[in-house]
Amino acid sequence: MDWFRMYSEFSTDPKIKAMSSFAQKLSLMAHEEAGKRKTCYPNWRRVESLSGFAPDLFMACFDELCGAGIVADGFPSVLVVLADRYPLPPMSGPIGSSRPSASIWARLRTFVFNRDNFTCAYCGHRGGRLECDHVIPVSKGGHHGEDNLVTACFSCNRSKRAKSVSEWRDGK
Known part of the structure; x- marks a missing residue:
């Protein structure tokens, strides 16, 4: 996309x-x-x-x-x-932070999971409950592009939350 x-x-x-x-x-x-x-x-x-x-x-x-x-x-x-002149359906808010529509997000997730071979980028766990994680959180200027998304297991993604990878690994 x-x-x-x-x-x-x-x-x-x-x-x-x-x-x-x-x-x-x-x-x-x-x-x-x-x-x-x-x-x-x-x-x-x-x-x-x-x-x-x-x-x-x-x-x-x-x-x-x-x-x-x-x-x-x-x-x-x-x-x-x-x-600036026209609305942004199916997204809302500023371009840099608005989440893609559900159908586009589903395609992004599928692409990212396939690209990453259904393996968590952080711990290496394969399969199970997987999520798409923003390497650079949207709250810190990250975007929803494929180059900022990785496959993450539920545990890693939920513990990382809105932290950068370095903040998360350093326990900050």
Whole structure:
């Protein structure tokens, strides 16, 4: 899951200028699509259709946007520049802290559990009652992206609570 960041200096940003013309076109189309819908979520399937790109080219451009930091893990394609103007369904609150909808959270959990081979990242226990833990707690600026989520057994996750890993291990 991803969110899309657009800002006023977009067209002059060196990161953007370094991207292929196809990736630049795709990012502008996503912004336009979300703006027309008066939402901060572009419909990526519609953007793909409108782009006329072959599926492989579309995914290559999307990957390029991710690599350039224009699309970042953690949210379902939110256009940040539009987030101030339009509501953020199915989430609420600030972009950095709002929890994904139940269906998106379920997909994230499944991805994280599979990636971590159903093994607790902290104690190595495999199987049993597992939870998704935020390595950097949301209360301390963490996000809901795959790179900030790990599989944790119930015991480790509940004892860690809203602490950083180092705070938890040091017993603070």
